[in-house]
Amino acid sequence: MLLAIDCGNTNTVFSIWDGTEFVATWRTSTEWQRTADQYYVWLSTLMTMRGIEAEIDEMIVSSTVPRVVFNLRVLGDRYFNCRPLVVGKPDCRLPVTPRVDAGTQVGPDRLVNTVGAWDRHGGDLVVVDFGTATTFDVVDTDGAYVGGVISPGVNLSLEALHQAAAALPHVDVSKPEKVIGTNTVACMQSGIFWGYVGLVRGICDRIRTERDRSMRIIGTGGLAPLFAQGDMLFDDIEEDLTMHGLTVIHRYNKETA
Ligand SMILES: Nc1ncnc2c1ncn2[C@@H]1O[C@H](COP(=O)(O)OP(=O)(O)O)[C@@H](O)[C@H]1O
Ligand SMILES: CC(C)(COP(=O)(O)O)[C@@H](O)C(=O)NCCC(=O)O
Ligand SMILES: [K+]
Numbered sequence: 001m002l003l004a005i006d007c008g009n010t011n012t013v014f015s016i017w018d019g020t021e022f023v024a025t026w027r028t029s030t031e032w033q034r035t036a037d038q039y040y041v042w043l044s045t046l047m048t049m050r051g052i053e054a055e056i057d058e059m060i061v062s063s064t065v066p067r068v069v070f071n072l073r074v075l076g077d078r079y080f081n082c083r084p085l086v087v088g089k090p091d092c093r094l095p096v097t098p099r100v101d102a103g104t105q106v107g108p109d110r111l112v113n114t115v116g117a118w119d120r121h122g123g124d125l126v127v128v129d130f131g132t133a134t135t136f137d138v139v140d141t142d143g144a145y146v147g148g149v150i151s152p153g154v155n156l157s158l159e160a161l162h163q164a165a166a167a168l169p170h171v172d173v174s175k176p177e178k179v180i181g182t183n184t185v186a187c188m189q190s191g192i193f194w195g196y197v198g199l200v201r202g203i204c205d206r207i208r209t210e211r212d213r214s215m216r217i218i219g220t221g222g223l224a225p226l227f228a229q230g231d232m233l234f235d236d237i238e239e240d241l242t243m244h245g246l247t248v249i250h251r252y253n254k255e256t257a
Helices: 038-051 066-079 107-120 154-164 186-212 224-228 241-255
Strands: 002-009 011-015 021-028 057-062 125-130 133-139 147-154 215-220
Touching: 002 241, 011 241, 021 038, 021 224, 038 066, 038 133, 057 107, 066 241, 107 125, 107 133, 107 147, 107 215, 107 241, 125 186, 125 224, 125 241, 133 186, 147 154, 147 186, 154 186, 186 224, 215 224, 215 241
Parallel strands: 002 057, 125 215
Antiparallel strands: 002 011, 011 021, 125 133, 133 147
16 A cells, blocks of 8 residues: 655645555654654554554655655655655656756755646646645646746734744634734734735635636645635645645656656
């Protein structure tokens, strides 16, 4: 079975794919110091607890943090007797080459989102991913990643407010009842929530105008459902989009080997 790993700057998601469906998905914080042995103890414990007897013999990794890849390679080599495919490395082929400025290292998560969205919806798409950063990935009619937008992430923005202003507390993101806050926390939540609703809508509208066509907007990342409550921002919300993209890239590399 396939172990698919998506490392973001904040969290790392592990999913086991049996060729038809995801058998299990687990999340841990991203720490580049974590060793292969630590990953294995964590993963095998969770598998045992869930009674999963999957024989993992293939791995694919997408990582926005280059340093974690080394220990994930060791994990494959030592425990699963396999060499992981790593998105963005020369030996991992993509169905369509990205069209960006020469020398640009597109985030692997964005390439994977592009492939996953293309597989499900065809072209002319914008993928909005609420991760550490909020990214917009533009997918052309032929499935190519053709650029996008990188904005500060929602939690990053809240944390920056708290860090920079002595009187502003740490707050969690949520949808406020009203726009006009009558206390500090409500004011901050309104600024973040309605600010991001406006940001997402504004950027998607400008992308559509710049490309002069209507494009499907796909939301992903843990916070997408929350922001969807604010406005009609997305045509679809797909929490497993990155994982789906990883399985498509894995299959493509096997078929074209
Ligand atoms: N369902 C959720 N509800 C609230 N916060 C979430 C949820 N999912 C993710 N987050 C937060 O959003 C931020 C980005 O998370 P994540 O999508 O894991 O980022 P990355 O992929 O960059 O590691 C983190 O601060 C995380 O705690
Ligand atoms: C923009 C990102 C930081 C988003 O990472 P994430 O929020 O998933 O951790 C990542 O895709 C990245 O490092 N990109 C490299 C630059 C680029 O995509 O153009
Ligand atoms: K992400």
